[in-house]
Amino acid sequence: MKVIILAMATIVSLSTSLVQAADIDAGKAKAASCAGCHGGAGISPAPVYPNLAGQKEMYLYQQLAAFKSGTRDNAMMASMVAGLSDDDMKNIAAYYASLSCQ
Numbered sequence: 001m002k003v004i005i006l007a008m009a010t011i012v013s014l015s016t017s018l019v020q021a022a023d024i025d026a027g028k029a030k031a032a033s034c035a036g037c038h039g040g041a042g043i044s045p046a047p048v049y050p051n052l053a054g055q056k057e058m059y060l061y062q063q064l065a066a067f068k069s070g071t072r073d074n075a076m077m078a079s080m081v082a083g084l085s086d087d088d089m090k091n092i093a094a095y096y097a098s099l100s101c102q
């Protein structure tokens, strides 16, 4: 019985860490280096750089992962994501998704 309870507790703690919400504040800190092109609040100052504010979180994360893997090929962005971990990209995506696009 004790073993079963212990096993269940382990499964519960594992599953909560897997669905842990992204950290918007950590994403904001990591996004400081993105502001030059994408704007301080995710609204780009130049026509060649896309706005990121208010974009869907999952879409942003998928684009960052694609730049990192090379499936989306852009030299500027490849160098920007090279040093980011998977968690960094999730946190950054959550940060930009939380901003207003107005």
Ligand code: HEC
Pocket (backbone or CB within 6 Å): 030, 031, 033, 034, 035, 036, 037, 038, 048, 049, 050, 052, 060, 063, 064, 072, 073, 074, 076, 077, 080, 081, 092
């Ligand atoms: C030197 C300028 C520059 C910097 C700095 C930069 N980006 Fe980009 N970013 C671009 C360009 C240019 C594109 C469009 C790429 C393309 O045409 O595929 C882009 C595209 C993107 C996209 C895809 C947007 C879409 O609508 O599909 C995301 C997401 C993104 N950048 C996030 C970031 C993040 C996060 C950082 C900081 C870690 C960052 N960028 C830093 C220039 C930059």
